[in-house]
Structures are given as structure tokens and as C-alpha cells.
Amino acid sequence: MSKADRKQFCCVLLAFILALIYPFASSANSDGDFSGRPISSVAVVLDGGAQENSTYRDAVLRAFSTYPGSHFDQTRSDLMVSRIRRLKFVDNASYTLQSGVNGDVEITLNVALTKEAKPLAESAIGLFVDPSGKDFPVLYADARSVLKVKLENKTMFFSNTNAFFGRPEVLTAGNPLADAPSGRGTNNWLESSVETGVYGLSSVSDKISIYGGASYIASGSWGNELFTDRSRTYVHVEDAYLGAMGSNTTSQGGVRQISLTYGRKAFQVDNGMILRLSSANGGERAALQSNPRNAAAQLALVQFLYDNYKLEIFRLDPDELKETDSATVINGINLEGLVAPRARVGAMLLKVPKSTFSYYTDRATYSRSGLRLADIRLSLEPPSSGSGVYARGEFARQTNSNFSMDARAAYIEAGYQFSDVQWNPALSYRYSRFSGDNPDTTKFERWDPLFAGGGGDEWVQGLNEYKVVQTSNVVAHRFMARLRPTQRWELTPQFWVFRADTLNNLGGAQALSILSSKDLGQEINLTARYVSSANLIFVYSAAYTRPGEAIRSSLSNNYKNWLSASALAIMRF
Structure with a gap:
């Protein structure tokens, strides 16, 4: 790192630290948007821990009807908490969120008990019952039904210095979204979105419920964004779905549940290595980095839950940008479950019956249509208390019914949680590999990333490097720590080393189609x-990236190191 680079890095780091101090002064701050993340635990605290009643606890969990292994859905959780509040023995209820060492979500339900049981006839609340608005955003809730308004704002400030290593004209060539990309110097922009809608759930009987939701998102970007300097706004439907759920619990606390969902709704599998981004952002939709849109254009999902096992059968049509719409449809089946107190397994099969997305070689062009994928996942979850080892891994293989294909992806991660050390550090290392195509074989071997994604601790591998390399033909080493200075704060530093799997990189950035080296670069993230609460979330991020020899040579060694920083606020009502 040159003297000028060090000076620039220190200036931005100082600004970043000052931004971190601001939340304490304003009482506003947060831990990131947990939406879509796997749930690792659901705990119930009665009267702040002063009470312990297994009957009450089990009734609260049944009303919440969300279990470890499922994915966190803010709106659904709010609806279920409204159901908990209507229980006869409950005076009030809320929940808090915390990330686990694997990046999963830990939910704690905080329940205040009544001194006397509430008569059901007097239990209804909401704006329709009491026009004063004290129950807003609940419109109506009683012992059987909940109707609630959703109002959510995401606002992000983002800054890039020397984006695309100062050479956007080279590294964004051929990108249909890049009409005026950021480059040398510093570019800043602001993006914001507001989502509003109505969601409801009603019990048809003691065992059957129906649910649904509909919302709109208005989003906008102002300033010199990563790919364009056009300020713009966009309004469109986000959620629009209906569903039905049948559930039962055994006398031993076992869970039996089946649900059917259809419409526009978000969907992902596990931590998102294959399916995470049900909707695209950026382009005419604006809000490229804050990613407010998550709903697929169409999702048909049947889900079975049997104690610790979950089976999903689905048809997914992601909501892609019109500039890059591949008309991809995915049919799949996913099975996962807890086979031992800390051991979880999963497996998935996918088929793509239609798509216009293309694969390129120096001999031919192939279509994604006919793609088949088989996936297996294993994890050793962190101990619920105390220090200990945790690990997870995944292996997937892609073939195609129309031509010879053998693409592979895998990762393995291992870490250790120190519960008896200040700041409760968790240290981990992850190795991941997404295959590239070897032109000397007759098979096509480049991994198709499909709709992978997520945060910087999921499958955005490097906050800057990902925008150039993404998750194909790449081998990544990630060293990460999770530190918890207080109950509400979490710091996540990362160090990345990126290498190419093969020198042939056709299908990636045009300027990097043939690599001179497997060295793609290194990145430091924080x-x-x-x-602050489940409804007030802030995230601060910074990344400093040095390009590897493969990228430097493609830029004729005329480059700058890339520095970015962002501040995101998420507010829900």
C-alpha cells in the first residue's frame, strides 16, 4: 500500500469510526437487516425472567409458530406477536433479535403476564376498535385474527473512491446497466425506499389458518451511483400473496404443519449460496445497494414441517430487471432437518425448465434451460451456551439435460466461539470454490451462480471484489471474526483472498475473459x-480492495485501490 493509499485509508477509517459513535449520541442504530436469514433459536422470557411456566411457554411458541431452521420474516413475526398478545394470560409481548456466530438469527420473545386472565370478548385491539391510534400499525387483532399495516423505510448513504479500481470503462464494458459508472476520485450517492402494505392472518378453525399480504415499494437514487449518475424513482408492487396453513402439536410438543403459498413473495434456501435474490434491484428500480425488493415475480410453495424436519416443494420465477431478464423459472425440492442436538443436514434438487440465459465457450454458446442441480449441506451448530466449535459445509453439482455440463461449487467453514472472553469473539475460516470452465475438456464446467446473494457474511464475497468477480470461477479464502462489545453492538471484520479457478473466464467481465494469473486480489472489510430494536436497524460498512495480478494486468497496471463506505438505516413502524 503506497503512502497516499495509507493516508486515504486512514481518513476514511476515521470518518467511519466517527459514524459509529453517532448512534450512541442519537440513540439510533442497528445490527443489519435480518430478513431472510435462517433462524437458529426461538426463546421465551416470561416477566423478564422472573417467571417460568412451561404451559405458558409452549402456548407462546405455538402462537408464534416460527421454529429454528425457518427463515426470518419481519412481517410474519409481527403478525404472530400480535397473536401472542391476544392470549388470555398475556399482558404484552415483543421480540428482540440478535445474530448468532453463523450469521443466523436468534429470536427472544419477551412476554409480560397479566395479573388476571382477559375475557376473550374484551381482547380485540387495533385502529378499527380504538380510533385513537394507540395500537397502530395494528388495524385489528383478536383471539383468532390479525390485520396489520406495514410501513418500512430503508435509507443508505454510499461512497466509492476509485470504484472499479479507477478503470470503469474497462471493467464495466458490456454491462447494460453501466451508462455512467463511478470511477477515479470519490463519488457519493443517496438511496431510499418506502414500503407500505397490509398483511393479515385469520384462524378458520383451531388447526387451519389463512394468510396474505400486499405491498408497494417506492424507491429512488440521487447522485453518482455505482453504474449511473441518473437520479430516478420507481414505484411497483412488492408483495402480493395468499396462503393457507394447517398445524397441530402433539402432547409431547411435536409440531406438524403444512402450508401452501402462492404469489409475489420472497424465498431463499439455507444461507443463500444458490437461491437468495428472488428480486433484482438497481437499474430503473434504483436502490442498488440497499436492496429493498425481495419478492419473486411468482412463487408457488408447499411446505411440510414435521418436528425438526422441513420439506419444501416450489416453483420460483425471480423478478429480474428488464435489461437483464433471463425469463428463468426454477422447480425445486428442498429437505432439511436437525438429526442430532447440534447437527443439521439438508439436500436440494433443482431443474430449470426454461431460461434465455446463456453460457459461453470459444466453441459454442449454451442455454441455462435444462439445468439440473443437486446440493447437500451439513452443519455443526454452535453450542447454545459456553464456548465451542462450530462448522458447516455445502457441496453442489450442476449438469444439463441438453449438453455435457459438470460444474461444481463447495465451501467449508469452521470456527470457535469464545463465550468466556470479553466481547464474546467467534473466529472462523471459510474456503469456497466455484468452478471455472476448462477449455481443454469437452464438458462445460463454469459454475452458474443462479440467484445467490445475501450480506457480506453470506454470499456477497467481498463488498467491492464481488462487483467484479461475483461467484463463478473463483476460489475465496475468508478469515472472519464476530465481536460483541455490548448486547446490541456487533463488529464483523473480514480479510479475503481471491483466486481464479481457471485462467479461462469467458462469461465474466469482458475485460477479464482470459486471465494472465489466478491472483484476483485481497480485501479488508469491516x-x-x-x-436498537427489531424495528430500528443501522449498518455501517467499509471495504478496502487491492486488485490481484489478473486484474492489474488487464488494466495495464494503470489502477487505483478501491475504497468504499456506507451507512444504512432501516426503520419499521
Whole structure:
């Protein structure tokens, strides 16, 4: 790192640290958007821990009807908490969120008990019952039904210095979204979105419920964004779905549940290595980095839950940008479950019956249509208390019914949680490999990333490097720590080393189609999260990236190191 680079890095780091101090002064801050993340635990605290009643606890969990292994959905959780509040023995209820060492979500339900049981006839609340508005955003809630308004704002400030290593004209060539990309110097922009909608759930009987939701998102970007300097706004439907759920619990606390969902709704599998981004952002939709849109254009999902096992059968049509719409449809089946107290397994099969997305070689062009994928996942979850080892891994293989294909992806991660050390550090290392195509074989071997994604601790591998390399033909080494200075704060520093799997990189950035080296670069990331409440979330991130020899040579060694920083606020009502 040159003297000028060090000076620039120190200036931005100082600004970043000052931004971290601001939340304490304003009482506003957060730990990142947990939406879509796997849930690792659901705990119930009665009267702040002063009470312990297994009957009450089980009734609260049944009303919440969300279990470890499922994915966190803010709106659904709010609806279920409204159901908990209507229980006869409950005076009030809320929940808090915390990230686990694997980046999963830990939910704690905080329940205040009544001194006397509430008569059901007097239990209804909401704006329709009491026009004063004290129950807003609940419109109506009683012992059987909940109707609630959603109002959510995401606002992000983002800054790039020497984006695309100062050579956007080279590294964004051929990108249909890049009409005026950021480059040398510093470019800043602001993006914001507001989502509003109505969601409801009603019990048809003691065992059957129906649910649904509909919302709109208005989003906008102002300033010199990563790919364009056009300020713009966009309004469109986000959620629009209906569903039905049948559930039962055994006398031993076992869970039996089946649900059917259809419409526009977000969907992902596990931590998102294959399916995470049900909707695209950026382009005419604006809000490229804050990613407010998550709903697929169409999702048909049947889900079975049997104690600790979950089976999903689905048809997914992601909501892609019109500039890059591949008309991809995915049919799949996913099975996962807890086979031992800390051991979780999963497996998935996918088929793509239609798509216009293309694969390129120096001999032919192939279509994604006919793609088949088989996936297996294993994890050793962190101990619920105390220090200990945790690990997870995944292996997937892609073939195609129309031509010879053998693409592979895998990762393995291992870490250790120190519960008896200040700041409760968790240290981990992850190795991941997404295959590239070897032109000397007759098979096509480049991994198709499909709709992978997520945060910087999921499958955005490097906050800057990902924008150039993404998740194909790449081998990544990630060294990461999770530090918790207080109950609400979390710091996540990362160090990345990126290498190419093969020198043939056709299908990636045009300027990097043939690599002179497998060295793609290194990156340092720091993310700070603070959780004020489930409805107030802030995230601060910074990344410093040095390009590897493969990228430097493609730029004729005329480059600058890339520095970015962002501040994101998420507010829900």
C-alpha cells in the first residue's frame, strides 16, 4: 500500500469510526437487516425472567409458530406477536433479535403476564376498535385474527473512491446497466425506499389458518451511483400473496404443519449460496445497494414441517430487471432437518425448465434451460451456551439435460466461539470454490451462480471484489471474526483472498475473459451493526480492495485501490 493509499485509508477509517459513535449520541442504530436469514433459536422470557411456566411457554411458541431452521420474516413475526398478545394470560409481548456466530438469527420473545386472565370478548385491539391510534400499525387483532399495516423505510448513504479500481470503462464494458459508472476520485450517492402494505392472518378453525399480504415499494437514487449518475424513482408492487396453513402439536410438543403459498413473495434456501435474490434491484428500480425488493415475480410453495424436519416443494420465477431478464423459472425440492442436538443436514434438487440465459465457450454458446442441480449441506451448530466449535459445509453439482455440463461449487467453514472472553469473539475460516470452465475438456464446467446473494457474511464475497468477480470461477479464502462489545453492538471484520479457478473466464467481465494469473486480489472489510430494536436497524460498512495480478494486468497496471463506505438505516413502524 503506497503512502497516499495509507493516508486515504486512514481518513476514511476515521470518518467511519466517527459514524459509529453517532448512534450512541442519537440513540439510533442497528445490527443489519435480518430478513431472510435462517433462524437458529426461538426463546421465551416470561416477566423478564422472573417467571417460568412451561404451559405458558409452549402456548407462546405455538402462537408464534416460527421454529429454528425457518427463515426470518419481519412481517410474519409481527403478525404472530400480535397473536401472542391476544392470549388470555398475556399482558404484552415483543421480540428482540440478535445474530448468532453463523450469521443466523436468534429470536427472544419477551412476554409480560397479566395479573388476571382477559375475557376473550374484551381482547380485540387495533385502529378499527380504538380510533385513537394507540395500537397502530395494528388495524385489528383478536383471539383468532390479525390485520396489520406495514410501513418500512430503508435509507443508505454510499461512497466509492476509485470504484472499479479507477478503470470503469474497462471493467464495466458490456454491462447494460453501466451508462455512467463511478470511477477515479470519490463519488457519493443517496438511496431510499418506502414500503407500505397490509398483511393479515385469520384462524378458520383451531388447526387451519389463512394468510396474505400486499405491498408497494417506492424507491429512488440521487447522485453518482455505482453504474449511473441518473437520479430516478420507481414505484411497483412488492408483495402480493395468499396462503393457507394447517398445524397441530402433539402432547409431547411435536409440531406438524403444512402450508401452501402462492404469489409475489420472497424465498431463499439455507444461507443463500444458490437461491437468495428472488428480486433484482438497481437499474430503473434504483436502490442498488440497499436492496429493498425481495419478492419473486411468482412463487408457488408447499411446505411440510414435521418436528425438526422441513420439506419444501416450489416453483420460483425471480423478478429480474428488464435489461437483464433471463425469463428463468426454477422447480425445486428442498429437505432439511436437525438429526442430532447440534447437527443439521439438508439436500436440494433443482431443474430449470426454461431460461434465455446463456453460457459461453470459444466453441459454442449454451442455454441455462435444462439445468439440473443437486446440493447437500451439513452443519455443526454452535453450542447454545459456553464456548465451542462450530462448522458447516455445502457441496453442489450442476449438469444439463441438453449438453455435457459438470460444474461444481463447495465451501467449508469452521470456527470457535469464545463465550468466556470479553466481547464474546467467534473466529472462523471459510474456503469456497466455484468452478471455472476448462477449455481443454469437452464438458462445460463454469459454475452458474443462479440467484445467490445475501450480506457480506453470506454470499456477497467481498463488498467491492464481488462487483467484479461475483461467484463463478473463483476460489475465496475468508478469515472472519464476530465481536460483541455490548448486547446490541456487533463488529464483523473480514480479510479475503481471491483466486481464479481457471485462467479461462469467458462469461465474466469482458475485460477479464482470459486471465494472465489466478491472483484476483485481497480485501479488508469491516461491518458494524447495532440493534436498537427489531424495528430500528443501522449498518455501517467499509471495504478496502487491492486488485490481484489478473486484474492489474488487464488494466495495464494503470489502477487505483478501491475504497468504499456506507451507512444504512432501516426503520419499521
